[in-house]
Amino acid sequence: MPHSRRRFLKTTAVAVAGASMFDVRELMAAPPFTRLDVGPLTATSPALVSYAKAIKAMQLLPTTNPLSWAYQAAIHGTTISGSHPAWNTCQHGTPYFWSWHRMYLYWFERIIRKMSNDPSFALPFWNYESSSERYLPVPFRNASSALYTSHRGAGWNAGTSFLSSSAVATSGFMPIVPYFTAQGNCEGTPHGSVHVSIGGWMGSVPTAAQDPIFYLHHANIDRLWNAWLKQGGGRTDPLTDNAWKTTKFLFFDENGAQKWMTGCDVLRAAEQLNYTYQNEGTQVKEYCLKVLPWWVFEKELVLQLPPFKLPPGPDPGPIEINIREARQKLLTMSKETNTDITLELDDIEADKQPSVYWEVYAGLPKGTKPSSDSPYYVGNIALFGHGIRDEHQHDGFKPASFEFKVDRAMQSALSKDASGRMDLTLVARGAGTKGGEAIRNDANVTIGKARLAVRRLKKT
Amino acid sequence: MRTTIIAAGVAFAALAASASAALAASSMKTLVRLAPMTIPAGTMEKTIPVNIRGVQTQLLTAAKSRQYDVTLELDVEAERSPQVFYEVYLSAPKGRRYHVGNVTLFGAGIRSEARGEFHPAHVQLFISDAVSLALRKSAAHALEITFVAKGAEGGAAAKPVAALVIHNAEIVAGPRQRS
Numbered sequence: 001m002p003h004s005r006r007r008f009l010k011t012t013a014v015a016v017a018g019a020s021m022f023d024v025r026e027l028m029a030a031p032p033f034t035r036l037d038v039g040p041l042t043a044t045s046p047a048l049v050s051y052a053k054a055i056k057a058m059q060l061l062p063t064t065n066p067l068s069w070a071y072q073a074a075i076h077g078t079t080i081s082g083s084h085p086a087w088n089t090c091q092h093g094t095p096y097f098w099s100w101h102r103m104y105l106y107w108f109e110r111i112i113r114k115m116s117n118d119p120s121f122a123l124p125f126w127n128y129e130s131s132s133e134r135y136l137p138v139p140f141r142n143a144s145s146a147l148y149t150s151h152r153g154a155g156w157n158a159g160t161s162f163l164s165s166s167a168v169a170t171s172g173f174m175p176i177v178p179y180f181t182a183q184g185n186c187e188g189t190p191h192g193s194v195h196v197s198i199g200g201w202m203g204s205v206p207t208a209a210q211d212p213i214f215y216l217h218h219a220n221i222d223r224l225w226n227a228w229l230k231q232g233g234g235r236t237d238p239l240t241d242n243a244w245k246t247t248k249f250l251f252f253d254e255n256g257a258q259k260w261m262t263g264c265d266v267l268r269a270a271e272q273l274n275y276t277y278q279n280e281g282t283q284v285k286e287y288c289l290k291v292l293p294w295w296v297f298e299k300e301l302v303l304q305l306p307p308f309k310l311p312p313g314p315d316p317g318p319i320e321i322n323i324r325e326a327r328q329k330l331l332t333m334s335k336e337t338n339t340d341i342t343l344e345l346d347d348i349e350a351d352k353q354p355s356v357y358w359e360v361y362a363g364l365p366k367g368t369k370p371s372s373d374s375p376y377y378v379g380n381i382a383l384f385g386h387g388i389r390d391e392h393q394h395d396g397f398k399p400a401s402f403e404f405k406v407d408r409a410m411q412s413a414l415s416k417d418a419s420g421r422m423d424l425t426l427v428a429r430g431a432g433t434k435g436g437e438a439i440r441n442d443a444n445v446t447i448g449k450a451r452l453a454v455r456r457l458k459k460t
Numbered sequence: 461m462r463t464t465i466i467a468a469g470v471a472f473a474a475l476a477a478s479a480s481a482a483l484a485a486s487s488m489k490t491l492v493r494l495a496p497m498t499i500p501a502g503t504m505e506k507t508i509p510v511n512i513r514g515v516q517t518q519l520l521t522a523a524k525s526r527q528y529d530v531t532l533e534l535d536v537e538a539e540r541s542p543q544v545f546y547e548v549y550l551s552a553p554k555g556r557r558y559h560v561g562n563v564t565l566f567g568a569g570i571r572s573e574a575r576g577e578f579h580p581a582h583v584q585l586f587i588s589d590a591v592s593l594a595l596r597k598s599a600a601h602a603l604e605i606t607f608v609a610k611g612a613e614g615g616a617a618a619k620p621v622a623a624l625v626i627h628n629a630e631i632v633a634g635p636r637q638r639s
Contacts, residue, residue: 077573093568093581134613154615161612166547172561172586175638181584185561188583192564193545197612204541205567233639353518357527382527382635386487 033109033122033275035223038216039132043139047124048147050116052139055146055212057115066252067111069210075104075251076209085258086250090205095180095244096263097187098225101218103261106273107251108215114254122275125219128194129170134162136198140213147212153199167193174228179238182228191221223277226269229284237267237286245288264288298458302326302341305424305450310358312442315428318364321452324420330452334410339456341407343378343424347448348400350383352390354443356428357382362406363413363422370427375412378404381426383445399448406452424450487635491515491522491530494605494629501542501623504609509553510631513601522633523591529636530588532605535628537580538565540572542609542620549606550590555597557606558590563624580627586638587631605629 041048061068064084074080076090091100105123113121127133140147141157148157155161166189173185194202194217201207201214208214229235238244248260267286270276276283303326308319323330333339343362357380364376371377379402387400413422428441492510499506512519522528532548545564549557561583567573569581594603611618 077567088575090567092566093579153612153618155612161614164610164613166559166562166610167545169562176586177639178637181637184582184584187566187568188564189545189562192566193562193610195566196541196543196545196564197610199543199611199618203543203566205570205573231639355521357525380527382487 032270033120034278035122035219035275036124036278037127037130037133038124038137039127039130041124041137041139043142043145045139046118047121048139050118050121051112051123051212052146053118054112054114054116054121058111059146066256067115067254071252072108072111073207073209076214077206079206086252088206089249090209091249092187092205093184095183095238095241096247096249097191098183098222099244099263099266100249102222102225102266102269102273103249103251105215105218105222106261106266106275107253107259109275110254111252123219124216125223125277126213126216127220128163128168128190129220131165134168135159136161136213137216149201149211151200151207151211152202153197156198156200163194163197167197170224170227174231177234179236182235183225186221186224186228190224191217219277222269223280226277226280226283229286230281232284237263239286239288296458297455300454300456301451302330302454303452305452307347307446307448307450309447310426310428310441310443310445312444313440315426315441318366318423318425321422321424322420323414323422323452326452327414327418327420330410331414333454333456334407334414336456339407339454340405341410342453342455343404343406344401344451344453345381345403345447345449346399346401348381348383348387348402348445349397349448350388350443350445352443353388354383354441354445356439356441358426358428360402360404361423361425361427362404362409363417364425365413365416366423370425376409376425378406378409380429489633490630491519491633492631494631497626497629499546499607499609499620499624499626501620503620504617505606507604507606508629510603510605511601512603512631516595516599516601518633519591519631520595523588523595525636527636528588528633529586529638530591531632531634532560532583532585532587533628533630533632534563534583534585534626535580536563536565536583537569537571537578537625537627538622539570540622541565541570542622542624544609544611544618544620546607546624547610548585549608550587550594551604551606552594552597552600553602553604555594555600558593560587560590561585562610563607565624580625 036047055069058067058069063070065071074087077088091097109123113119136156139145141159142148168190172189173182176182176185195208196203201211245263248262251259253259265272268283270283305321330341334341359370359372359380360378361370361376362378364370381402383400386398428439492512492515494510497508523530545562547562548560550560551557563583565581571578609620
């Protein structure tokens with residue numbers, strides 16, 4: 001069943017902090033850890049000395065011990081037959097790619113801390129986006145080091161192979177706003193491209209985590225998650241996705257005890273997991289929201305507006321709405337934090353694909369130039385797929401609907417104008433103009449239903 | 461009560477963002493659908509012609525619009541890891557190639573590594589800029605998509621050891637996802 005915006009609105013809402021599944025107080029008693037860029041580190045740098053020491057100790061443990069190197073690698077994936085708790089549970093091509101690997105590295109790092117007897121250990125990251133770090137870090141090429149494995153592609157241990165710029169590019173996912181799309185593209189490149197470029201154990205899921213460089217690669221992918229989020233612009237973790245927030249994954253702590261974690265436990269690396277990355281600055285803080293059912297909300301129709309048309313040609317003038325009787329109510333509600341005022345436009349249809357979209361303004365004062373930066377701008381009407389009569393529809397014609405939150409616009413408009421009227425203004429926009437010629441709509445568009453409504457929490 | 465009110469404010473903001481995402485998902489439009497194809501093991505480069513006759517205007521309008529993204533959507537799989545990734549380029553015939561991203565199989569999409577039910581990997585490449593550039597000086601009725609096998613630099617070129625099967629390939633326009 002396709003997503004329906006209305007269905008979504010009915011099944012979504014509000015908000016209390018989710019419960020953590022592990023003891024944050026115990027964790028926060030330790031000092032904050034900084035994951036360092038491996039580039040400047042040498043084989044004698046404390047982080048790499050401790051990492052190598054821990055690997056040696058872990059390799060001596062039996063495969064069935066959760067603290068062993070083999071067991072830890074097998075949590076990601078293994079070719080060893082048999083089944084043990086948490087084996088083969090890595091997440092690729094699923095909604096949990098970023099979050100699962102963050103959990104995995106977190107517990108792995110704690111185990112390294114214990115096995116190296118270095119309570120200050122933090123996993124370095126491989127910053128291959130820097131052109132000076134495209135070769136395998138030197139300490140990992142020394143055949144006498146525990147950081148070394150011969151199971152790498154040709155040239156890596158000899159120091160002749162290096163990562164191509166296209167393998168490490170972050171430009172394919174950083175500009176993307178929706179979480180799962182950005183995550184999926186990051187999983188491809190740089191994540192997957194780096195894996196297959198190194199090859200050998202790293203080139204295949206069931207063997208990848210046996211190579212010590214794996215964890216530095218994934219520390220970088222984890223850092224990139226923070227960097228993506230920090231760009232803002234609507235980027236957010238999937239806080240409305242209940243499965244993402246609550247699906248539990250199993251790991252082991254440094255004492256071999258089972259630990260379960262969810263997406264809600266790994267939203268804020270510094271605050272929840274006590275680590276940051278070198279030079280990353282302040283991390284974005286996000287919080288889990290508990291979804292409440294639609295029936296805790298009530299909706300009230302405030303004003304039914306007449307249908308209107310957007311004919312071909314220049315923009316029609318503003319649509320005047322008489323709000324005299326509802327003015328005070330709307331103004332009061334626009335200031336309430338638990339209430340949304342919405343402009344709902346339904347039964348929208350065009351006779352053909354319009355070559356423009358429309359910016360929608362509520363309460364734009366007369367003579368004011370429409371600008372999407374202004375408080376009167378509430379969103380866009382862009383018809384594509386739905387609502388176009390002359391296009392083949394896979395499952396029949398469906399008119400389009402749009403809903404805009406107009407609290408801010410209402411507050412701005414009604415606090416300045418006591419006239420009892422408010423304009424609804426639609427401004428055609430497009431890809432560009434020819435020689436300064438104004439953009440013109442070329443389709444007949446009808447908006448069959450329009451109304452102002454209020455949505456609020458029900459009083460109990 | 462105060463907690464509830466604050467919480468409600470947060471939730472409405474989240475609700476509005478997700479409603480936009482849901483709307484975006486419902487407005488995707490396939491402009492071109494390509495036939496399934498296979499890039500055999502050992503093949504370093506393969507170019508596929510894409511007939512855009514009849515949709516050039518829509519394609520270019522969507523590509524140039526600030527409201528839309530044009531994406532190349534691929535469902536891909538291999539029997540085992542090809543041990544390379546594929547750089548993907550878009551061009552007008554005989555025109556300059558523009559790199560639009562990579563196709564990489566690691567975990568997802570590899571049949572021999574599947575746990576439970578197998579699914580091809582879905583790859584989404586954003587090609588608006590490349591479409592605009594490729595069609596800027598060309599009235600061509602075709603585009604070309606080229607896959608170039610790639611591994612580590614600095615040594616002999618890595619050859620794919622398994623065939624890459626592309627089940628579905630579509631050029632799609634939908635509400636913009638980038639900023």
